[in-house]
Amino acid sequence: MLQTLLLISLLLPLLFIFFKPKSKSNTNSPPKSYPLIGHYLSVYTNRHRLIHWTSDAVRNSPTSTFLLRRPFGQTRVITSNPAVVQYILKTKFSSYQKGDIFRTTLFDLLGDGIFNVDGDAWKFQRQLSSHEFNTKSLKHFVEKVVDAELNERLIPMLTNATVNNTVLDLQDILQRFTFDNVCKIAFGYDPENLTPSLPQAKFACAFEDAVRICSERFRTITPLVWKLKSLLNMGSEKRLKQAVLEIREFANKIASEKRQERDNKSSIQSVDLLSRFLSSGHSDEKFVTDMVISFILAGRDSTSAALTWFFWLVFKNPEVESEIVKEVNEKSDSPVFDEVKEMVYTHAALCESMRLYPPVPVDTKAASEDDVLPDGTVVKKGMMISYHPYAMGRLEKLWGKDWMEFRPERWLEKDETTDNLRLKTIDPYMYPVFQAGPRICLGKDMAFLQMKRVVAGVLRQFKVVPVVDEGSEPVFVAALTSKMKGGFLVKFKERK
DSSP states (O other): OHHHHHHHHHHHHHHHHHHOOSOSOOTTSOOOOBTTTBTHHHHHHTTTSHHHHHHHHHHTSTTSEEEEEOGGGOEEEEEOOHHHHHIIIIITGGGEEOHHHHHHHHHHHHTTSGGGOOHHHHHHHHHHHHGGGSHHHHHHIIIIIIHHHIIIIIHHHHHHHHHHTOOEEHHHHHHHHHHHHHHHHHHSOOOOOSSTTOOOOHHHHHHHHHHHHHHHHHTSSSHHHHHHHHHTTOHHHHHHHHHHHHHHHHHHHHHHHHHHHHHOTTSOOOOSHHHHHHHTTOOOHHHHHHHHHHHHHHHHHHHHHHHHHHHHHHHHOHHHHHHHHHHHHHTTTSOHHHHHHTOHHHHHHHHHHHHHSOSSOOEEEEESSOEEOTTSOEEOTTOEEEEOHHHHTTOHHHHOTTTTSOOGGGGEEEOTTTOOEEEOOOOTTTSOBTBOGGGOOTTHHHHHHHHHHHHHHHHHHEEEEEOOOTTOOOOEEESSSEEETTOOEEEEEEOO
16 A cells, blocks of 8 residues: 555656646636646645636536546545535435445544434434533523623733733634534633643644644545555644544543532532533533534534635725614613524625635545436435535626625515514525524524624724734635635724
8 A cells, every 4th residue: 555655656756847727817617637647737736726617617517516526436426505505414315324434434534423413423412412402501592602602702812902902813713613612512621721821732733633634634636645654654634643633631520520519419400511411411522522523623623614604795885884883782781692683684794704715615425325416417326525615605697797706694584474574594504504404503592592692792893903914815725624825814993
């Protein structure tokens, strides 16, 4: 195996020298595929902008579906066709699951957690988790967890930055904010990651490294590369093992403390996710930690990514910002939970932001049998099928000629009975930002409530001003979730 990999590593650079694509700017011509290596040369040329390259490929396809030829005969279907998305996420749901490649790639981090299993294991965990997203739990999350983090940490930090004219990395701040929140709701534990000193907590750093390295595994030319590195305990794979060990040691420590708390009948019982799992009789150590790690991944990275791009777009569109601030001020006398529920325009603005910059830009399933997709694409058993929310948000045929504009109004309509604005019903398979079908995100409502509470708290008091060169745009980079390359440097101004 080692000799084969060494041969590949020597041959591919030579092939790149002789057959290097002439230009990556001509997005209208189809990528060139070669025998044996497929689209490798184009992929290599665009390795720093793969999300944009694959988006161009599917948008320029007549069927909005592109066949990515990988080396050694592997083929992956990438689509932005809503009919195909509905087919794999709903119509033939049982035939398009996570699959062995996805599961193996993320197993070290997620284990048998809900995002990494199929069939009965997935059904069981989803049913168990669904109890955490009822109205009572959501209200507690917003009024106790999010509001405390907002008023006791985030707002004082931004106030101090305003007074001292300090530049902050808002992407980092929001990741810390959501990390504290999700640890409180998942573990009943406060990592205090959003404090004035901005500490680099061991658990948070380990989690960041593990997510990054697992994402990099998907981009290797063949899984044999990262598997060999793991076997030899080399480089990033060595760090991944260390990071996962730190994550699980921390999770197991918290779980042990929760068991003691549960056994001590005189103590006040917690209402966090971990305590509920243990109280329900599911005390297997690995099962519990797998579940909670998946919960943290969903609650930390996706929400902070959505908010980061939202604040950028709001800055770029002052008329939208004015409408949001107006709505926020009108709701300021309402109880916290009612306030965020009733922020219809802000909700629309968040939807519009995630249309252009989805937190999970691409998601992948695997075919469990030979099939033919609604657009005529032939699928073989074991083939990977990726649907592309980032590309779908940029399709003129779905969103019209003004798809490039940040326009929350496209999500709104008038309620004929009250004459008030309300959210339109949008086809979830045309906007699968939270997935759709049986596997639609359980935490969707929780995410919107948290985001709207943050938006209200920040924009009511501050104007967010990015520190960027005039005319420059931040770079969208994609891993398991999206990020803004290099962070999001901003200053805050007190709103008059």
